[in-house]
Amino acid sequence: MKCVYFVLVSLVLLFSNGCRNEVGKVHPDGFTELDSIINVMEVDLRPLEGEIEALASITEYLFKHQDEFVTKASREDYKLSDSGVIYRKVDNKEESSVHVSSIFKKKNEVYDQIYITEALDSAFCEVYSKIPVVSQVYFNTKLQMCRIYPSLDVLNVFDDDMDLTTFNFYYMADEVRNPEKKSKWVEDVYVDPAGRGWILSLIHPVYYQGELEGVMGLDITVNDIIQRFLKHNNRKLLIIDASGNIVAGTNDAIEVLNLPPLRNHTYVQTINSDNFRKEDYNLFKSKSKEVRKMVAKFLLEKDNAYEMKDDYSQQDYIVYCRQMNLLNWYVLEVKS
Numbered sequence: 001m002k003c004v005y006f007v008l009v010s011l012v013l014l015f016s017n018g019c020r021n022e023v024g025k026v027h028p029d030g031f032t033e034l035d036s037i038i039n040v041m042e043v044d045l046r047p048l049e050g051e052i053e054a055l056a057s058i059t060e061y062l063f064k065h066q067d068e069f070v071t072k073a074s075r076e077d078y079k080l081s082d083s084g085v086i087y088r089k090v091d092n093k094e095e096s097s098v099h100v101s102s103i104f105k106k107k108n109e110v111y112d113q114i115y116i117t118e119a120l121d122s123a124f125c126e127v128y129s130k131i132p133v134v135s136q137v138y139f140n141t142k143l144q145m146c147r148i149y150p151s152l153d154v155l156n157v158f159d160d161d162m163d164l165t166t167f168n169f170y171y172m173a174d175e176v177r178n179p180e181k182k183s184k185w186v187e188d189v190y191v192d193p194a195g196r197g198w199i200l201s202l203i204h205p206v207y208y209q210g211e212l213e214g215v216m217g218l219d220i221t222v223n224d225i226i227q228r229f230l231k232h233n234n235r236k237l238l239i240i241d242a243s244g245n246i247v248a249g250t251n252d253a254i255e256v257l258n259l260p261p262l263r264n265h266t267y268v269q270t271i272n273s274d275n276f277r278k279e280d281y282n283l284f285k286s287k288s289k290e291v292r293k294m295v296a297k298f299l300l301e302k303d304n305a306y307e308m309k310d311d312y313s314q315q316d317y318i319v320y321c322r323q324m325n326l327l328n329w330y331v332l333e334v335k336s
Helices: 002-019 028-045 047-064 107-130 222-230 251-256 289-299
Strands: 078-080 086-088 097-100 136-141 145-149 184-191 198-208 211-221 236-241 246-249 305-309 316-323 329-335
Touching: 028 047, 028 222, 028 316, 028 329, 047 107, 047 136, 047 198, 047 211, 078 107, 086 107, 097 107, 107 136, 107 145, 184 236, 198 222, 211 222, 222 236, 222 246, 236 251, 246 251, 251 329, 289 305, 289 329
Parallel strands: none
Antiparallel strands: 078 086, 086 097, 097 145, 136 145, 136 211, 184 198, 198 211, 236 246, 236 329, 305 316, 316 329
């Protein structure tokens, strides 16, 4: 009789689990390729922390020895536009562009900063040349100076009265948000004011005499992340942040999850403040109950696999999830 009882209980449990969508922490074989992708990403991205730390150290050295470097700059390269913007006329591909917003009125003070930081050009060029994933290198300051490489048409790309300190790639490095004063990944991707589309930034503060003078930055485009890391043999891959926002994804994965197509958002017009992804691209706010349940399992309950049915095709999928170590991001793979 006991044997019959245990058999019945086992069948009930098996049936109950079969009716549940949660797969839970199982199927270890399903994570092999996902772990490989994350490893490749982190091997490529982690060295950037050392590079930006070196750039910040160089910049601090320039500030400490500014009397020496201020006299070496090519002062004739810097012009003042009719709208009050200081900019650099660039003729050499190894030179950075400069834009000083018209909102900063103390021109003499900012000119010294421009001349001091001209020595960064060779370091910017070297980092950009040796690290293919980096799309641009820049130094933004509290005096509203942006020195950026590769060069671009700053008068047409940036607003004349742009306030650099209102952007997340600046204020996320300040003493309140980064008291350790070390490199920091800006994990909330944003639309680049320089026109390169959705951007992931690594930033590092630069201090002089105890004051935050500016913020060094390295940018990686989301498009490069997709092309470099996610397009593997037509696999359905997606990267989300800790809030459930989509960072990057392949078209097939986005279609399965019934989300609008990701737009590149490379704007010709300039933008005035942070521009994060629309609510349409947050999985917690998906129109699909299955997708909302899935992301809750991954981010809130820390499960790593979920079985779901496509709302339209009625096809069954298993979605695997792994958290990255370098960033507070999650990489998802959809398998049929």
